[in-house]
Amino acid sequence: MVKNKNNKIILILLSILGLCIFFGVWELSIRFGFLSDRTMCTPSTVIKTFILKLTETKPDGATITVHFLSSIKLSLAGFLMAVAIGVPLGLFMGYYKALDSLLMPVFEIVRPIPPIAWIPIIILTLGIGFEAKLFIVFISAFVPCVVNSYLGIRLTNQTLINVARTFGASEWQIFSKVCVPSSMNMVFAGIRISLGNAWSTLVAAEMLASTKGLGYMIQMGRTLIRPDIIVVGMVTIGLTGALMAMLLGLCEKKVAPWRYK
C-alpha cells in the first residue's frame, strides 16, 4: 500500500518534471540564442502576447476574442447543420436499401475528396463570406456523420432484429427501437470525428481566404513574422478543440448513458 502511494507520487513528479523540461528547454533555447527569436518566441512572450491580444487589435485588425467568436460561430453552425442532416440521412441509408443504392454511388464519389480541396471551387462560386465557409465546414462534418450512422445501422446484430420481428414489430419499430439505439455508439464516434474535422477545416479555410478568425490570425502572424501571434493562435485553436471535444463527451453521457456502464 505504501509502495503504491510512493509510486503514484513518483509518477506525478515525473509528469511535472516532463512539463518543466519541455517549457524550460523552449524558454532557454531562445533566451540563450540557440533559436532565433524571429522564428520562435519564448513561452513567457506567448502569455504576454495572449493577454495583450485580449484588448489590442494590432497587428491583424481584431482582438483575439473577436477572432475566436467568429471562428466558433462558424464551426458550430456548420457542425450542427451537418449532424442534423447527416445523421438521419446515414441512418435511413443504412436501413432502407433503395435509398442506399440511390444515394451511395454519388456519396462515394464525394466522400474521399478532402474538405480542404473544396475550398477553391467554393471561393469561386460562393465568394469568401459567411455562406462559403459555412458550406466548407458543413461538408467536412457531413461525411463522417453519414458514414458512421450508416455503418452503425448496418452493424446492428441480426439476432436483435429477428427477435423484434418475431414479436411482431413493424419495420418502423425495428428501425427506431432496435437499430437506432444500437447504432448510437458508431453515431457518436462519427459526431466526434465531425467536430474535429469542422474545427480544423475552418482553420484551413480561414487561412486561405478570410478577414477574421483564428486561422486568419495565425496566417497574418506568418506574413508579419510574429511567431508569438502564431503560437497564441495555435494554443487557442488547440484549447478550443479540446474543450469542444470534452463538452461533446458530456453530451454523449446524457444521450447514451449505457455506453458508460
Added chain:
Amino acid sequence: MNKNKKIYYFLPVLSLLVFLIIWTILANKDGSMLPTPLATLTRFFEIMQKPISKSTLPLHIWASLKRVLIAFSIAVISGISLGIGLGWNKKFNAFAGPIFEILRPIPPIAWIPLVILWFGIGETSKIVIVFIGAFIPIVLNTFSGIRAIDPLLINAGKVLGANKRQLLTDIALPTTIPAILAGIKTALSSGWMCVVAAEMIVAKQGVGFLIVRGQESGDTALIVVCMLAIGIVSAILSTILTKMEGVLCPWKFSKTK
C-alpha cells in the same frame, strides 16, 4: 425477389445519371462558375498532355505522393515507437504523456505558418506538416491498442515464464497490430489531406498547387479535375491499406464475417 434485385442494379446507374444531369443544369445556369461534366473531362485530357508549371497531372500527383510517402514512413516508425513507449512504460508515460497531450489537439494545419517560418517554403516544411498530421493518429492508436490488451494474456505470459521483452514482442505487439493498422489508415488519409493543404498555401508543384492555380486563373474545370484526382488517389490509398489489413491480421476479418 428477382425483380427487386434488378432494381438495385438499376438504381445506382440512375443516381449517377441524375447527379450528372443536375451538375450539367447547375453549370449551364447563367453566370454559373461551375464547369460542365463534359468541360471537366476535356480539361482532364488536356492537362494529361499540356503541362502546367512544367508538369502534367500525373507528375503533380507524384510530387504530392512523394512528400506524403517520405513523411508517412518517418511517422510510422517514430509514431509506433513512441506509442509503444507511452503505452508500455508507466514512467515514460508520466514523463512524456502531458507534453504530447498539450500538442495533440492542435490541428496539423494550424502548424503550417510556424513550420513555414522555421523551414521556409521548400520541401522540408511540407514533409514536416504531413509528418505532424500522420504522427498523431499513429501514436494515439498504438497507445490505446497497448492499453486495451487483455490483462489475462499478459498474466498468462508471466505465468509461463516470459520475460519483459518477450511479453512485449510476443504478446503485446501482435495483439496491437489491428489498432496500429487503424491508426496508420487514419494517418495516411490525414497526411494526404495535409499535403494538399500545405501545397495550397505555398508550393510550386503538386495537386494542391494545381488546384490553387485553377482558382487564381478562374479555371474551374481544372479545379474540379484536381478535386476528383485528389479524391481518387485518397480512395486508392485507403483500398491498398485495407488489403494490407486483410493480409496482416486475417483473424480480424474472419471474426466479423
